[in-house]
Amino acid sequence: MSTADRARTTLLCVPFAGAGASFFHPWRALAAGRWQVVPVELPGRERRILETPYRSVVEAAKNSVDDIVAGLGEGARAVLFGHSLGAVLAYELVHLLSARDVCVERLVVSGSPGPWTQRERRATGLPDEEFLVRVEEFAGFRHPALDHPEMRELILPVLRADCEMHENYVPSIDEPVGVPICSIRGSSDGLVQAEHAQEWRSATTSGFSYAELPGDHMYLVDQARKVLDLIEAESACGGSCPVPEAREF
Template sequence: MKPTVLICLPFAGAGASFFRKWRRSAPAGLTILAVQLPGREERFAEPAHTDVGSAAAALCPALVPQLDGAGRVVLFGHSLGAELAYELTWRLVERGVAVDRLVVSGAPGPRDRGFERVGHLDDDGFIDGLRRVTGYVHGALDHPGMREIVLPVLRADNRMHESYVSEHDGPLPVPITSVRGRRDELVSAAEARQWSAETDAGFRYAEVDGGHMYLTDSPGSVLATVVGHDA
């Protein structure tokens, strides 16, 4: 495998530590670059983003120097992270970074936004709604003290997701792979294949064992799917 930098964008409520653990499963030649968004972990004191485009624009300047001399550059994002990775890919390309592939996971295409919205609900309703629409809720929400800390970030992430619609007129000049868990009850195969319309550089579709949050169970198999081929 060519030396590869894999830039990982978090799903709603997650921090960079989720992907840093993948380093133990990474094959030789693969560097995991886990992006930390403001409002979580070591960036807890910073205001969380509420807009996908502005989040990607803010992340880009710090990432570009870290990619100097990289072999392959691949971006990966799951659910909300897929939207962030897509927008970040556009901005890296505009800055002259040679991105080899964008891998979107557990996400419908960026234009058909017909999904249940839960951001308007009170806290209890919002948490129950997140379980329905994401299949995952941060464990800290089970602890009253931590709940007050985590909820604002989850609401900000949910606002990013619910308000996001791609405004790009043309196709992305980067190959896209869309990955979906075979038992995903939240994103259908047809929705996952919508990403084929977002690129003119080649599209691949892959299914892996598991449901919507398949990536929490077997990092090794996920990494093999993500970087198991050249662009």
């Protein structure tokens, strides 16, 4: 795919649990000339802080797709990227967007087992402190804002809702998508093992590729440029890349 073609393609970024659209704002400068980066804005955070957050991935996808399509425009072309919770939400969106005259060129999932695999260890329902310890264990870091009472009061309900919808997620459709999937994992991710990240191979009837980047479950915090370079390299393959068992980028 040429640079001109990519410039007409939107990179639709779906946030992970507890994150807002602003996480992806720095990606806009890094992606200049390659894609238009458009983050999905979910209720309960940032500009939509007063709205009730979703507790179902399927509901979130169905209720977001109209706004996404309106923002992309008729006949739009998009690559979808989602990390962790964002990966399964992006997967649901691919099914919906493909039926709405949006050409989904590729799904890039990150830090996630296949859509049919649920976590064995859960955070949902735990008391606040135990919940935060479990989430910190999952993510590999603790957001500094959680140590400030006022910020914690704002963030905790959204984080709980996000964890609940992630841990209770069951795909709405058993059929795999018809677009290429690239699965990315942090090479030292203790939450998602390599074999689990490669389960996405069964979620597509098209091409599949797997790559690892240095870091743990939240590798993308420090590896944004490498993530975008990897997506560009995958897009250049046009869906015909061989399927490596493991590839470091």
